Amino acid sequence: MDALVPDIDSTVTNGATAAANTMDTFQMKDLSTMEGSDTQLHLIDEDKQFSGELANFIQHKWHLNDAGFNYHLAAVFGSQSTGKSTLLNRLFGTHFDVMSESARRQTTKGIWISRGKGMRVLVMDVEGTDGRERGEDQDFERKSALFSLATSEVLIVNMWEHQVGLYNGANMGLLKTVFEVNLQLFGGNRGKEKTLLFFVIRDHVGATPLTNLANTLLADLDRIWQSLSKPEGLEDCRITDYFAFDFTALPHKLLQPEKFEEEVGKLRLRFSSPSDPEYVFQPPYSKRIPADGLHIYASGIWEKIMTNKDLDLPTQQELLAQFRCDEIANVAFGQFFEAIKSFRHTIEAGTVINELGSVVKKARDEAMISFDKDASRYHSEVYKRKRVELLNKLHSTLEPYFVGQLKNLHKAALALCTTQLQQAFSRKDDSQAIDFSVVSKKAKDEALDLFITGAKAIRLDQTEWEYEEEQFQLERDLLELANQQREKELTKMLTLLEKHLKREMDEPIKLALDQPGPNMWGRVIDTYKTTLDEAQVMLRKKSQVFDLEEEKLTLMEENLRRQAWVLMTMKVQEESIEGLIVYKLLNRFEEQFQRDERGLPRVWKPSDDIDAPFRKARNEDPLTGTKFVLESTDDFDFEQSLKVLSETRQQEIGNQLRRKADATFVEAKRSIVATQAKVPYWVGVALVVLGWNEFMAVITSPVYLSMTAMVGVPMAALWYLGMLGMVQTVIWKVYEQTADFGRERLRDMVLEQPVLASPPQQWDRPQLPPRVGTGASTSSGLERHSSGLSQPQLRRSSRSEDREEERSNGEFEMGDLGETKKTL
Incomplete structure (x- = not known):
């Protein structure tokens, strides 16, 4: 890590002569001779809105539309009121607003961008960190820092000497978050391009050599890099794979104004003169984005940053609200679960619980009331978010109960329909005519009413639970059940008719065959026709209750006629x-x-x-x-x-x-x-x-x-x-x-034995006199x-x-x- 630190003291000494040659041309000139404020663009405002004028400024204000890759982009990063805008104005000749010495309030809001005077460099002045205006809201700080890091070739990190070695003072916590998200978003560019982190240490009195300060900063950066949660495949990456480092120091602006201006002039050469040995805009740092496409590239980076949730880190107040809301939600959920867990085994056993809807609704409402009572006192956004999470958790827990209750209602409805149909056709009193269509419709309607009533009782408001699909399936099952019951009753009826046919034909046919004569078959056929006619009349009469179509009834008569013929011929066969x-x-x-x-x-x-x-x-x-x-x-x-x-x-x-x-x-x-x-x-x-x-x-x-x-x-x-x-x-x-x-038995035994050597012989039964x-x-x-x-x-x-x-x-x-x- 020490090898990464340049010999800054010698660099400053060697550049003194070159800086003296440029002091007359820039150091003490009136800033009013520079370009006016109309060349500055509020690129990203304090409400995080990206400006749509960047392309217009590049073409008409800064005249860089045809520059291609021959331009550079730098940004500044640091705490509020540390002289970032002043430093940029001194280095690049820009007109960014600076803080009033008497007010000490925030001047830069959002991100401003302007072109450096006499150079093809675009400079971004970024809102300072740790300002009292935003307080604990560090969301914009993280997003703006990541945007600067992702778009600029050189990121100037402006800090006081006494901030070196501090964690929050040196913005190490902020840099850690920015590094981690940058690794997630742009980790695929490993080794292709780098960003130069140029540390400018302000108010350096010289008690601590710049080299020691640089080593301290590098050690802190390396430590936070090692603690990052790296994406898969980048576990072994190093900070130097993505960043280069340079360090410089400036004297106190008020106590050593002349020395300060002299060092700033030397530093300007490093940003403006490509022939300078310490020129900062080296080819490895270039993003290779043409100037006419910069507005698209920058807006895309900002949109990607805005949609990344890893930068939405909570404040201390939000952290407290999250912790307490989670605790309160867990207590409320525990009470809710105790109230409903006894119903689980009953539902799994296939039993319909009539009071389940009212019980679970009451348990859910009590849990939400308990949560609202204690959690509503904390951060409103966190409370609302946690309330939605708790409600979703309660509904997710109750959904299996809802589905199980629907299945049990489905089974109960089918059982009710089956019972109604069986009771309707189990009556022995034939004097009461039964209309199958009426009976089946009544049974199906009662079954559907049972299902719909139970489903409505268990469905909760504020949920997307629906039972229409299950109801549609139930209607199909009920129709199939009614058809099966009708076929079953028809089968019973046909079986009884077949028994009637056999009973009525057996004795007359046997009697006719026992007395053979010229009219024997006539008597058999007469018996067949008479019995069949009676059976067909019975079939017509009994089938009226089933509301059969004429085509099906005709088919049943044909089958009955054939079955009667089969029974008759079987009896003839038996007697013949x-x-x-x-x-x-x-x-x-x-x-x-x-x-x-x-x-x-x-x-x-x-x-x-x-x-x-x-x-x-x-x-x-x-x-x-x-x-x-x-x-x-x-x-x-x-x-x-x-x-x-x-x-x-x-x-x-x-x-x-x-x-x-x-x-x-x-x-x-x-x-x-x-x-x-x-x-x-x-x-x-x-x-x-x-x-x-x-x-x-x-x-x-x-x-x-x-x-x-x-x-x-x-x-x-x-x-x-x-x-x-x-x-x-x-x-x-x-x-x-x-x-x-x-x-005969002996002959059968001989014939059943397998023949081994000779073909079967014809056995002649001996005729006894x-x-x-x-x-x-x-x-x-x-x-x-x-x-x-x-x-x-x-x-x-x-x-x-x-x-x-x-x-x-x-x-x-x-x-x-x-x-x-x-x-x-």
């Missing part, structure tokens, strides 16, 4: 299983063959004519004249017929029926033959003689006698009634069914099928036959909406 058909047809045959005209079971005797009833029952084959093809109706235009049983399968069913009928006929014949057989008399005598001992053993033993009675009495009764052959037949049929079931037992009974066929052939067994026994038929031409076709279903 091949084994079940054979079972039904065989039952019908046995009804005709084994029962008389009165419906009583027949007991065949040798004298009875079996052939006639058999031919009659066989000739009344239910398949005769019955077409197992469900044709398209007028209501449904299918591309093809829906075949329930193909012609081939009908023929096979007929063949099975005839075979079983023939077996029944043969069994009846054999039962008659069995009853006609006679046992020879000698057989009875032989049995008595040979079996006498066994007979006596049986009748004398209670155990044998009981067992013989339990078996013999039923057998004797059956023989006497002629039913022994029927019992034998039933036992044999049970055996056959059991064997068939076992073979019919077994006809002895004995006769009038009800043998009915009891045989009722006891030995249950419906599930018939279905299982027909699986293999169904598979063989599926490989053949036989098909069981089923349709839903014209789609051919798979073969059963």
